[in-house]
Amino acid sequence: MPKCQTKYHGETAYDEQATLHFPRGLFGFETETRFLPIERPALQPLIFLQSLSTPDLCFISVPVFLVDRGYALSLRPEDLASVGLPADQQPSIAKDVLCLAIVRIQQGSPTTANLLAPVVVNLRNSKAVQAVSQDQNHSHQALLPAPSEEFVCS
Amino acid sequence: MLVMQRREGESILIGDSVEIRILSIHGSRVKVGIAAPRSIPVLAREVQMVRAENLAAAALPSNAAMAMVASLFRQRPPETGPQTSNLSDKTA
Numbered sequence: 001m002p003k004c005q006t007k008y009h010g011e012t013a014y015d016e017q018a019t020l021h022f023p024r025g026l027f028g029f030e031t032e033t034r035f036l037p038i039e040r041p042a043l044q045p046l047i048f049l050q051s052l053s054t055p056d057l058c059f060i061s062v063p064v065f066l067v068d069r070g071y072a073l074s075l076r077p078e079d080l081a082s083v084g085l086p087a088d089q090q091p092s093i094a095k096d097v098l099c100l101a102i103v104r105i106q107q108g109s110p111t112t113a114n115l116l117a118p119v120v121v122n123l124r125n126s127k128a129v130q131a132v133s134q135d136q137n138h139s140h141q142a143l144l145p146a147p148s149e150e151f152v153c154s
Numbered sequence: 155m156l157v158m159q160r161r162e163g164e165s166i167l168i169g170d171s172v173e174i175r176i177l178s179i180h181g182s183r184v185k186v187g188i189a190a191p192r193s194i195p196v197l198a199r200e201v202q203m204v205r206a207e208n209l210a211a212a213a214l215p216s217n218a219a220m221a222m223v224a225s226l227f228r229q230r231p232p233e234t235g236p237q238t239s240n241l242s243d244k245t246a
Contacts, residue, residue: 028205043224105215117204140207
């Protein structure tokens with residue numbers, strides 16, 4: 001099994017089959033085309049997207065439904081085609097694609113999730129794209145579900 | 155903001171070096187051609203926003219902050235907007 005250096009989890013052995021291929025990279029990281037999804041039991045449900053070419057680059061993400069239970073995809077035909085999905089219909093989350101929101105954790109500001117540009121993985125071929133949603137109501141800085149009341153009071 | 159009305163095929167000039175031409179209009183979609191020197195970046199606004207968001211998200215959070223966010227997702231299944239507003243309708 002090949003091994004890679006990771007940002008958060010030291011050296012990790014991985015299965016080549018598990019890697020995600022982003023033909024266009026991610027916005028701002030256009031040359032980063034191979035990522036390894038990593039889950040850690042203690043940090044579930046976070047999914048780490050570790051770059052296989054840059055050890056210091058790792059995104060933290062969660063399935064979109066954990067941020068917005070009613071999330072609906074609204075992808076452009078060219079984005080769908082870029083990962084080998086039929087361009088004329090929206091794929092079904094969980095059945096056709098894995099849909100992740102990149103989470104931004106920053107000290108001193110609220111943690112937010114990027115619902116405007118989710119990472120969409122075609123489950124059949126592991127090709128992935130970060131696609132800007134056509135639904136302008138999707139925020140690039142969606143706040144996480146509001147804390148329960150006892151959380152606020154304490 | 156300056157507002158100008160343009161028809162298909164018409165252009166707007168910005169300074170000496172940038173031309174924006176309305177190529178076609180189909181329903182709610184407008185195809186725009188932009189001629190600008192390479193030194194001027196041209197980006198859809200949302201792409202610029204997502205790029206900045208990715209750069210910020212790639213910054214290193216502390217392990218404690220990560221654990222806190224993970225537990226946040228585990229503790230509370232998200233409430234959807236409509237449900238919350240239904241609730242307040244009933245109590246009103």
